[in-house]
Amino acid sequence: MLNNSTHRNEPAAAPVVPPAAIRLRPLSPNIQIYRPQLTSVLSIANRITGVISSIGTVALVAWLAAAALGPTAYSGFQGEIASVPGQVILAGFTFAFFLHLCAGIRHLVWDTVHGFELRTIYISGWAVVFASILLTVLAWAISLFVIT
């Protein structure tokens, strides 16, 4: 038996209902006033790009289904993608994919308990942003100019 560990053996106390004055207390603002910093912005961007990538995967399946359904369905799909809004959305999907990829690698490094000094957090954070922009541009350059 551990010395000083009686705390966890106590039965849970009945929840106390606070008086009216306490229940009326306001909550101080959080996301409404907290400064966006590289830390929080990249974190939520990782989550959002994750959701976008999931939607992109469904779009990918739709494209493959269109290809399987025959020339008319496929050319219809390709026509939509070739339009300006289609290309913009495709570029958005590409960037979201690469940002999620780079941020994911950063997370894997953190899982080894490395790179937690503030300086390293910021350097790796900006590296993720610039790497994903670079990879997006590279992917589009290859698909537009190299792959004929």
Place this chain on the structure above:
Amino acid sequence: MIVESSSQVARATLLKRFPIPSNFGVDPKSRITRGKTWRAPNGAKRTKLFDVYRYDPESSENPRLDRFEVDLDECGPMVLDALFWIKNRVDSTLAFRRSCREGVCGSCAMNMDGTNWLACTRFISDLADPAKIYPLTSRSIIKDLVPELTDLLAQYELIEPWLQTRTREPEKERPQSPEERAQLDGYYECILCFCCTSACPSHWWNPKRFLGPAALLQAWRWLTDSRDEATENRLDALEDSFRLYRCHTILNCTRTCPKGLNPGRAIAEIKRKMVERRG
């Protein structure tokens, strides 16, 4: 762009707040209204405007933002000095916690220009004009800048921040090598100001069930203490999908710690220990 230490104040800023409506998701009783403006006394040459969050528990009004014009020639360099100037010269009903005025007690933790820090170690010159002074983020407010901390202290108590041993107490001290003692560096210095926990978005969305960086940093402090023998029990207490694992390594905590500590790394160490013991 590259922040070397948490004491660095962001200079260039693209966004001062997230691009959402200013009262987004705020319940009606917490909505902030524009309050009074208090001009500086005549003859004040160097002045700065401070927008300070006010809440009067004895009135039924919503919290408001009062604008104070502070005479910088009459008060010291820190935000706490400005708050004292306001309280002594302008509005004596302004309430805030304070004690040591040198950044070691953690009483004056509050949100200044969007980030949590101690008022006594934040330079007035590092803030914008008008400077925005809010209480600690996402806390129940007792009055003005005084937040409710008992729930955070209860979460701290939950991790059992005391020595637990099986072996009999020694005659003198429990010996510890310098290397073992070095394991505590960066964790024992926490002053429990709760700047980190109230900066954590994950804690904003799960304040009751997620323990938050302050409590978890202290949990690591006891896990890594060579004299403590309750390691397995402490890790058992964290085997829960909310207590530890609502941390998604957002790292606002490490960015905001006024003592330069690293709760993010402490939590990563706990997660690694949790994995290691599974074998």
